[in-house]
Amino acid sequence: MLGHKDILKMGNPILRQVAEPFMLEEIKSSETQSLIKKMWKIMDEAGGIGLAAPQIAVSKQLAIIRLDESSDRYPGIESSPEYIMFNPIINYLTDETQGHWEGCLSVPGLRGFVERPSKIAINFTDENLESKILNLDGFLATVFQHEIDHLFGKLYIDRISNKELIMYEDEFLKINENL
Ligand code: ZN
Helix, strand or coil, rough: CCCCHHHHCCCHHHHHHHCCCCHHHHHHCCCHHHHHHHHHHHHHHHHHCCCEEHHCCCCEEEEEEECCCCCCCCCCCCCCCCCEEEEEEEECCCCCEEEEEEEECCCCCCEEEEEEEEEEEEEEEEECCCEEEEEEHHHHHHHHHHHHHCCCCCCHHHHCCCHHHEEEEHHHHHHHCCC
């Protein structure tokens, strides 16, 4: 079964590489289509809300995102459509930041509070070779920035300035239950 064991963890050098962009003709290939299917399976099995190809040792610029309101790992989030993005580029629309508690399947068991720009536009190519632009804010803007970071060798813990804002997941979920 595909799942956690297929996901690279912090310390693996592939997670620190800048991933290669896709050539357009590669996107429709059966190899890429089966990579996408495999990524959804691994993400769902691991209970994630996003996954980037480098997390499964494919150092290429592909990430998938789907927020699910019934997620155990992220209680209280709203569901989103499925997003499949190749070669994404972020444009920051504001200097204002927002903070969210983030987790990562490559950094299991931890949560950290990360401040990121609150409004962004993402340019990317989708699985049908269409160029897309998405304007995002709120938690979804954070999730996109987190996944795109993976394509450039960054992990969310790199972006935490106050180390007191790193927690073990069980402590985090305990606090959340009491809110
Ligand atoms: Zn991650």
